[in-house]
Amino acid sequence: MTAKEFVRKILVSSCVICTLISVFFYFIAAIVNNGDETLLDPAINLRQFLLILLFSLLVALANRLLAYPKLHIALRILIHYATLLAAFLIVFVAAGKLKISGAASLFLSIMIFSVLYAVFFVAGYFLLRLFGALPNKKNEEEPRTYRSRFR
Numbered sequence: 001m002t003a004k005e006f007v008r009k010i011l012v013s014s015c016v017i018c019t020l021i022s023v024f025f026y027f028i029a030a031i032v033n034n035g036d037e038t039l040l041d042p043a044i045n046l047r048q049f050l051l052i053l054l055f056s057l058l059v060a061l062a063n064r065l066l067a068y069p070k071l072h073i074a075l076r077i078l079i080h081y082a083t084l085l086a087a088f089l090i091v092f093v094a095a096g097k098l099k100i101s102g103a104a105s106l107f108l109s110i111m112i113f114s115v116l117y118a119v120f121f122v123a124g125y126f127l128l129r130l131f132g133a134l135p136n137k138k139n140e141e142e143p144r145t146y147r148s149r150f151r
Contacts, residue, residue: 058087
């Protein structure tokens, strides 16, 4: 894969993730405001959108790490989780100035992130398996053709 293809895949993936997160926040704002939200009164401001875009870029990079085939799958998942947790803590907690005070609040936010990671990871895995993006492991071997050994 060339550098141009790699950058293109990262940018496309981060734009899709950013769009999904932004639409999610708009739906949450519409629910909280009882449908009074209009397009002229955005649910997120520019600074928040740029933080979401940065987080989406880091998620896309972490997803590329998850697809690296030379590492064991458990190690890839652990690196993916640690990368996403670091991205969440740096982007939203530090730069986003979430009001997390004390170790208990930080621990709670890490636990909530871990549960959400597990839910999304399992759901994503099964969706990818359902749509055929992941290869199925066959329990039975394909029948081999008979080759005579005595010819």
